Amino acid sequence: MCVAQYRVSVKESELLDAHRQELRRGSVVLASLLALRTPGYGYGLLEALDRAGVPVAANTLYPLLRRLESQGLLTSEWDTSEARPRKFYRTSQDGVRLARALLREWQAIDKALTRLDVEGSEL
Template identity: 60%
Template sequence: MKEDGLLAGHLQELRRGTVVLACLAILRRPHYGYALLQTLDGAGFSVDGNTLYPLLRRLEKQGLLTSEWNTEEARPRKFYRVSAAGTELLDGLTGEWRALDGSIRALTEGEADG
């Protein structure tokens, strides 16, 4: 099936919900914004900077990320890292993701009763 408008819309919806999970997983180690964009892209999560930076600010405001500025280089960079609350959320979301993945696999492989 080619990625037409209908598929593209649903894929965007599906991906939107996974970006938070991906960011929390990556940010177990500190990253600055641009490096995070590259890491996400390399992992198959193509995210625009205009989407990522507001997300990082929101997650920080929710107490799920911490940040600090590195001013030792010529250009200051803000590094983000998952907080204890973010790690707890990551663990919960990962468990739920795995359960959902198992359920979808069962449905698509015809193992679930219907």
Template identity: 50%
Template sequence: MSNLLNTFITELRRGTLTLAVLSQLRTPQYGYSLVQLLESSGIAIDQSTLYPLLRRLEKQELVTSSWDTSESRPRKYYVLSEFGLEIFLQLKEEWKKNSKELFSLLEGDEEDEID
């Protein structure tokens, strides 16, 4: 695959990963549980991508975090803030709208390829 194509794929995934992560944080999740949830939906994400993303979302006040030290291994849990939920719901609607529009364009494009 060309470097240019890899660049475009990375750009495309960046926004979708943010939306995917936000969608799973309505209930508290720690990093590994989040990776598992996403992978079970077919969305692969490296921990080296996930943790910086979670830190950025926390800095933007979309996500809050807290430590659970009740088990032998302390875990940092992340969950949507009230503001984060508002933003997520708006992004979700925007994603649905954009997806429909793009799908319509791409469907027309496939008809051109068949000819």
């Protein structure tokens, strides 16, 4: 009985994880574009996003940064003044514009979901 209940809860949490990941996937692009309005490098951004509450896997973030750069949404520059050379990314003008549009979209979704939630609880 107890074991069965434990199994159910493991399954539920796996399901929750899967859906949460799906829900969060697109938000990493927006979070990166917003955060990199002040220049940052790979690992630094990883930590900053984590602290901000948008945790993302390193093996997702690093390739993503290169992709956003190839799309012209980020610009990059090597900083060789320190002992460890790092590639610094900064959100470009296009990137800022896109981030604003995405943020509006995000807020619209938030509003819509809140409205649905309220309507649902009134029933």
